[in-house]
Amino acid sequence: MKTRIGFFDFTGCEGCQLTVMNLENDLMQVLQLVEVVEFRELMSEEANKLDIAFIEGSITRKKDRTRLQEIRKRSKILVALGACADNGGVNLLANHEEVSTLRQQVYSSNAAHLLTETPLPLHKVVDVNYRIPGCPIDGREFLAVLQALILERDPELPNFAVCVECKLAEYPCSFDYGEICMGPITRAGCHAVCIDGGDRCRGCRGLVDNPRTSPYQKVLEEHGLTVQDILDQYRTFNIGEEL
């Protein structure tokens, strides 16, 4: 019997589900082992019971909470797919401002259907069994997590910093270019894709378990950054919230 999996999304960009779809070369093999039973973006079918629900996006409204709880009830395993579901991600850039202020700025209206709450990661609403971090997720990591779950093992995330992957790949250090890089405290697993692309790490995968934050803060300060600069860096993908 194939493992029955489903994909669901709340407030987010659907880029993590797309990253799964972008695993074109592996998808045919994956589909020999699993049956996709619900995936609104690509299917009209719906399922009663699921072995694994992969859920993208944050929760911002009461009706979304209800929908998430309903998915939880019919799923044996629930996995937070990507930063928005895992820790709120870029959606939480707004959490230092009142939602009503934002609404006025963007819509010039406080009409009832526009009402939302501060975005929440899934684990604030339901029990989350496993998580796949990143904005977007790394496709290979998704496959590794799925493989572990099919084999009924606990999937493990790397518990070292992006810096390690970056050094192993021998990329030049972003700090040497005068850039601010979150690599020293961000969880690895992305193969330092942004640094490979000439960008810096913005911390989308969240903090490694025991980050050495105080020496890192000193590094940032040594590069002439203000507290506000540092906070902004932490804030982009909601790393500040975890600290």
Add this chain to the structure above:
Amino acid sequence: MSKKIALNHLTRIEGHAHLVIDKKAGKVESCHLEVIESPRFFEALLRGRHFSDVAPIVARVCGVCSISHTMASLMATEKALNITPDPRVKVLRRLLSQGEILQSHLLQLYFMAAPDYLGIPSIFQLLNQRNDLFSRALRLKRTANRICEVVGGRAVHPVTTAVGGFSTLPETSELKILRQELVDALPDLETTVELFASFDFPEFSRPAEQVCLQQVGQYPLHSDRVISSCGIDQSVEQFKDSIDEYIVPHSTAKMARTERGHYSVGALSRVKNSFSQLSPMAQKVAAVLQMDPNTNNPYHGLKARLIEVIHFVEEAIHAIDDLLLHSFNSARATAMPKGGGQGIAAVEAPRGLLFHAYTYDQNGNLETADCIIPTAQNLASIEADIEALLPKLLDLADAELKRRVETLIRAYDPCLSCSTHQLQIAIK
């Protein structure tokens, strides 16, 4: 007898929407496409951010069109801060945009739209009995994504793009491999054209103003001019100023109109307005698909998308040749801009015209942001089409009526995950 037909959480589209039709005594009383995506307030989130952070944040509006948002964002920022990228940067950016349109169109054509014409609820049903079709769809999508990966560093949320140019350029060897992959895709494309030519597209006609960018000597992608089938020929700034965005009670996405009324954007608009700029091969495919460039049938949006796929594969091959012949070294802008300013830019995203407009302060920090996305400009046209179509469908059983209406909505390839982030210019 009054009856409400509701299609909740429409499937095989990007983002969440319901469709609610009210019918009374055999007549349609009202029809609303309810966009129920939750507001995310992106324009407000960007305020105060340094110009180098704006594109990476705003890309997160939409996973499917993250490259288009990145392009529009970088170009608006460059205009505001008076940065002129190297002309070679434009060639590479154009190639990147082509990759995105190809992956988006192929995903939509095979995974979202084709099941309607094959009489199945999803393409996954074909996994076993039509393995050839399923694997062809994946192969073509892979090739499209390879363009995004080679040029943009990854397919969703690019990492090589930067204000002024690129932070990393593709290796010559990678470009050569990519070129071969695109050439190798041609037989699969031929089979795809055969498949879509065999579909029975519904008869339907409703004239609408078709709006797209105009680019001299090229099929439109990144440009400063806007044209329409009603004779509009304006700068991007002028046209954007003429857009009236308004809120309706049933949608968290704003709707858009000009003083002439509602209008349509997207592949159909581009193909109609820029037919003569299509490659000879794409024009031939248009003939095979029996696509009349003057069509007013919104279902032909599918044909237009496939014609663009052919065109952009061909153009991408030429773009790679160009890049291989005239290589360039450092593409990243080295001079840091001084002073602030205002900038408005538009690109053709997979689903049509996308505007980003920013103002920056003297330190290069964003003061206001305003994004107008394609689906917001299409929502009113989709509703008008459904209203025009419905009277012909009222005798059908509800299930069949729903299927017909959903097929029409999918012909527009609406992308609602981002359509909630419209706004007026943010107020200071």
